[in-house]
Amino acid sequence: MLEKCIQQIEKDGYCIIPQVYSPEYVQKGLDLTKQWYEKSKDNVSSKLSALTQNDLYLWNPHYKDYHFLEMFFQPKILQDVLMHFLNDKWFRAIPADQPNYILQNLMGRSSDKQLSLHIDSFIPYHSKYVYMLQAAAILEDQTRDNGCTVVIPGSHLAGEYADQTAFEKAIPVETKAGDLVVWDSRIWHGTLANNTEGTRWSIIAAFSRWWIKQMFNYTDNLPQHIYDQLSDSEKAMVGFCSIAYNDEQEGIDRKRGYDTLLKNVEGYRVKQVPEPVGQ
Numbered sequence: 001m002l003e004k005c006i007q008q009i010e011k012d013g014y015c016i017i018p019q020v021y022s023p024e025y026v027q028k029g030l031d032l033t034k035q036w037y038e039k040s041k042d043n044v045s046s047k048l049s050a051l052t053q054n055d056l057y058l059w060n061p062h063y064k065d066y067h068f069l070e071m072f073f074q075p076k077i078l079q080d081v082l083m084h085f086l087n088d089k090w091f092r093a094i095p096a097d098q099p100n101y102i103l104q105n106l107m108g109r110s111s112d113k114q115l116s117l118h119i120d121s122f123i124p125y126h127s128k129y130v131y132m133l134q135a136a137a138i139l140e141d142q143t144r145d146n147g148c149t150v151v152i153p154g155s156h157l158a159g160e161y162a163d164q165t166a167f168e169k170a171i172p173v174e175t176k177a178g179d180l181v182v183w184d185s186r187i188w189h190g191t192l193a194n195n196t197e198g199t200r201w202s203i204i205a206a207f208s209r210w211w212i213k214q215m216f217n218y219t220d221n222l223p224q225h226i227y228d229q230l231s232d233s234e235k236a237m238v239g240f241c242s243i244a245y246n247d248e249q250e251g252i253d254r255k256r257g258y259d260t261l262l263k264n265v266e267g268y269r270v271k272q273v274p275e276p277v278g279q
């Protein structure tokens with residue numbers, strides 16, 4: 001499965017890994033998603049992009065429950081795929097068989113109107129080197145009727161931003177609850193409109209190479225009770241082993257080992273005021 005998935009991502013830009021999660025695990029994820037969505041849906045900035053205003057989003061679910069991280073940290077197949085594409089062999093401070101890529105963003109999402117074709121890699125480029133992948137944990141069956149994801153196979157290598165006229169050629173990615181879909185963030189993708197009364201929740205995580213700025217400042221904001229549930233390797237994946245130093249006196253190389261991890265998140269909030277140079 002691993003080889004097949006890697007080859008599909010290289011060639012088509014995406015792959016579906018069927019039934020990674022048990023029905024009970026999916027149900028727990030869906031219950032938590034719905035509960036947290038109801039509690040937090042009004043807490044969103046009015047600066048939200050127009051692109052996302054009609055759809056249902058659960059932002060930063062990993063600030064709320066560890067389950068939303070576990071979904072992406074536990075499946076070995078996902079870790080193997082991400083290690084293959086995103087690990088930096090020059091990181092060194094973390095053992096080579098452990099991940100050094102980081103979480104770029106994490107959200108729950110269900111469709112409403114059609115979502116235009118777009119890329120999430122910020123820039124298009126043609127190369128075999130990948131720096132961002134997305135993984136969608138499917139919590140409810142996705143169909144053409146309820147606003148499934150669509151992709152243009154091979155478009156990750158187009159070296160261009162998405163062309164909206166391609167939408168009619170987009171392939172619907174119809175999936176079952178429990179599946180995991182992984183795509184190269186350069187792929188042209190979007191969603192169909194949801195023409196049903198129901199939801200089609202998935203949790204989507206983007207993972208990137210360690211040196212890319214994360215969507216939110218996780219290391220300053222992850223609650224202690226979530227931090228306490230993470231292994232060292234998981235802390236590194238949330239970004240705690242690649243925080244930029246305050247200045248050159250504190251440190252220079254952002255590639256940090258597990259030995260630099262703090263016990264309490266409070267330590268990450270405290271900014272040391274450096275001594276002025278020359279005193």
Ligand SMILES: O=C(O)CCC(=O)C(=O)O
Pocket residue numbers: 109110111115120148149150189190191202
């Ligand atoms: O919900 C989906 O299937 C895709 C969502 C998406 O592409 C995005 O939010 O950037």
Ligand SMILES: [Fe+2]
Pocket residue numbers: 118119120189
């Ligand atoms: Fe996207």
